[in-house]
Amino acid sequence: MIVLESVSKRFGAKTVVDQVSFTVNPGEVLGFLGPNGAGKTTTLRMISGYTTATSGRVTVAGYDMVTQHTIAARKIGYLPERPPLYDTLDVAAYLKFAAKVKAVPRRHIADELDRVVVACRLEAVFRQEIFKLSKGYRQRVGLAQALLGKPEILLLDEPTIGLDPTQIQETRDVIRAFGETHTVMLSTHILQEVTQICHRVAIIDRGRLLAIDTPAGLQQTVEQTHVVTLNVAVPGGQTDTSAQALASELLEVDGVETVHIEPSADTANQLVATCQVALKDGIEAAIARTVVPRWDLHQLARQHPTLENIFMHYVGQPVAESVA
Numbered sequence: 001m002i003v004l005e006s007v008s009k010r011f012g013a014k015t016v017v018d019q020v021s022f023t024v025n026p027g028e029v030l031g032f033l034g035p036n037g038a039g040k041t042t043t044l045r046m047i048s049g050y051t052t053a054t055s056g057r058v059t060v061a062g063y064d065m066v067t068q069h070t071i072a073a074r075k076i077g078y079l080p081e082r083p084p085l086y087d088t089l090d091v092a093a094y095l096k097f098a099a100k101v102k103a104v105p106r107r108h109i110a111d112e113l114d115r116v117v118v119a120c121r122l123e124a125v126f127r128q129e130i131f132k133l134s135k136g137y138r139q140r141v142g143l144a145q146a147l148l149g150k151p152e153i154l155l156l157d158e159p160t161i162g163l164d165p166t167q168i169q170e171t172r173d174v175i176r177a178f179g180e181t182h183t184v185m186l187s188t189h190i191l192q193e194v195t196q197i198c199h200r201v202a203i204i205d206r207g208r209l210l211a212i213d214t215p216a217g218l219q220q221t222v223e224q225t226h227v228v229t230l231n232v233a234v235p236g237g238q239t240d241t242s243a244q245a246l247a248s249e250l251l252e253v254d255g256v257e258t259v260h261i262e263p264s265a266d267t268a269n270q271l272v273a274t275c276q277v278a279l280k281d282g283i284e285a286a287i288a289r290t291v292v293p294r295w296d297l298h299q300l301a302r303q304h305p306t307l308e309n310i311f312m313h314y315v316g317q318p319v320a321e322s323v324a
């Protein structure tokens with residue numbers, strides 16, 4: 001389990017992580033989503049013990065990251081964004097070295113190497129020097145290093161960055177399997193990654209935690225103020241009075257909060273009504289029942305927010321722009 005209580009990090013006058021609190025439970029994969037410079041890496045570094053929080057408290061597996069640093073750090077496997085690998089060693093020698101650093105008992109080292117090599121599918125490159133490896137294999141060696149010693153907690157900073165589609169899928173499979181029995185936290189820019197492997201999502205921007213929930217929970221929150229649009233045909237020349245009449249009828253529907261009406265840009269003699277609606281079962285049907293007797297309804301749509309919409313809602317820009 002990872003627990004952050006009001007954790008902040010300042011570099012000089014700049015606060016890059018601002019009073020962040022959350023818990024990640026065993027058997028859970030938490031995705032950390034945010035634009036460039038949001039504070040994801042800094043937060044992961046504070047959890048891993050690579051850097052200390054300026055204020056607040058980090059606890060991992062029940063141990064305080066400052067006062068019980070050595071034992072707390074042993075509970076963690078950390079894959080940094082750029083894993084520090086020793087290029088001149090071969091994979092076997094590097095992993096053996098990493099196992100010793102992690103205090104894996106000497107008699108267990110061979111078994112541990114076998115285990116992580118199989119988990120990360122490194123058999124084919126076991127005797128190769130690290131400088132000869134492709135980026136995908138280097139990343140998997142980094143992941144294998146993080147898995148050594150069977151840590152309870154796995155922290156992964158952009159684990160699939162720079163990998164090809166097959167490698168991405170394989171790495172996600174390893175993470176998903178590990179997440180079934182461990183506590184996993186990963187940072188990513190990739191929404192697909194979050195939907196494929198994360199149970200909950202934390203959205204961070206400018207050091208502040210904006211939301212943390214399951215993808216479905218976030219969707220529901222954003223849907224609280226969701227939008228239904230409808231197109232209705234009106235007799236020629238009646239658009240102004242029709243718009244007013246339509247607006248008052250729509251506002252009578254329970255759950256419709258605001259209505260904005262304008263002439264359709266695509267079709268003559270059509271109005272487009274945009275309604276902000278509360279999250280409520282059957283609201284589209286209620287709107288349709290109100291409109292159909294008096295209006296020629298052409299289209300009615302309610303768009304469920306995607307993770308991209310949710311990110312937009314909180315961060316104010318699409319993911320693609322935020323990482324450009």
Ligand SMILES: Nc1ncnc2c1ncn2[C@@H]1O[C@H](COP(=O)(O)OP(=O)(O)OP(=O)(O)O)[C@@H](O)[C@H]1O
Nearest residue numbers: 011014016034035036037038039040041042043187
């Ligand atoms: N050692 C440091 N000294 C000063 N500022 C730092 C230091 N490390 C990080 N920062 C600043 O802290 C902010 C957060 O950086 P961080 O790397 O945690 O963001 P991030 O969300 O991981 O971004 P990215 O997605 O680009 O990796 C940035 O503005 C960064 O410049």
